[in-house]
Amino acid sequence: MRPAERARRGPRQRVSGRLARPVTLEVRVARSSIPRVFAVLIGDALAVTDEISLEWRGPATDDEIIDLVESNGGSSTVGWWDQIRPYSLGWVTARTPDGMLVGFVNVAWDGGDHAFLLDTKTRPSHQHTGIGTELVRAAVTHARAAGCEWLHVDYQPELAAFYLDACGFESTEAGLINLRAV
Numbered sequence: 001m002r003p004a005e006r007a008r009r010g011p012r013q014r015v016s017g018r019l020a021r022p023v024t025l026e027v028r029v030a031r032s033s034i035p036r037v038f039a040v041l042i043g044d045a046l047a048v049t050d051e052i053s054l055e056w057r058g059p060a061t062d063d064e065i066i067d068l069v070e071s072n073g074g075s076s077t078v079g080w081w082d083q084i085r086p087y088s089l090g091w092v093t094a095r096t097p098d099g100m101l102v103g104f105v106n107v108a109w110d111g112g113d114h115a116f117l118l119d120t121k122t123r124p125s126h127q128h129t130g131i132g133t134e135l136v137r138a139a140v141t142h143a144r145a146a147g148c149e150w151l152h153v154d155y156q157p158e159l160a161a162f163y164l165d166a167c168g169f170e171s172t173e174a175g176l177i178n179l180r181a182v
C-alpha cells in the first residue's frame, strides 16, 4: 500500500481511558493544578485520560488555530490553516473535555520518505503538562505508519531540551536559506 493510501486509511483516533492490552504506560507527576498527560501507547494508537484527547487529523478550524497561535503571542493570517492543510500528511490536535484546542502539531510531507514537523504548539495555560511531548509522539507514530523513514524538525536553540531530551530527536547538521531575505 502506498504511503498516501496508508495515511488516508489509518483509523481516526480519538481514544481515551480504558483500552485493552496496553504496551507502554507512562505516568508523570503533577506539578501544577493542571493534570499532566497520562498516555497509553497501544500499537499505533495513543490514548490519553479523560483530561486531554489527542486526535490524528481531527477537525480543527482556521479560527481555532489562529487562537492557539495568538495565545502564544504569535500572529497568524486568516486562512493560514486552510491554505496549509492540503499539503499536510496529517496533524495532531489536543483538546480538553469541553473541546478547547490546547495543542497542535502539523506534519508536512515530501510524498516519500521525509516528513517535517511544523508548528508544535501548546496553549500557555497547559504547557509543561506533557502535551507537547505527546503531540510529537503521536506525529512520530503516524509518520512511521505512513511509510516515512525520517522526521525532520528545526527549532531555536532554547528548545533543545524539548525536542532532543523530551521528544527524542537527534541533533544533526542542517542548512537553511531565508528566501525572502536574499
Ligand SMILES: CC(C)(COP(=O)(O)OP(=O)(O)OC[C@H]1O[C@@H](n2cnc3c(N)ncnc32)[C@H](O)[C@@H]1OP(=O)(O)O)[C@@H](O)C(=O)NCCC(=O)NCCS
Pocket (backbone or CB within 6 Å): 072, 119, 120, 121, 122, 123, 126, 127, 128, 129, 130, 131, 132, 133, 134, 154, 155, 156, 158, 159, 160, 161, 162, 163, 166
Ligand atoms: C515548545 C512547546 C510546544 C512545548 O509544549 P509543552 O506541552 O509545554 O511540552 P511538555 O510539557 O511535553 O515539555 C516536556 C519537557 O520539554 C522541555 N520544554 C518544554 N517547553 C520548553 C521550552 N519552551 N523551552 C525549553 N524546554 C522546554 C522541558 O524539559 C519539559 O519538561 P518540564 O515540563 O518537566 O520542564 C510549548 O512551549 C510551546 O507551544 N511554545 C510556543 C511555541 C513554540 O515555540 N513552538 C515550537 C516551534 S519549533
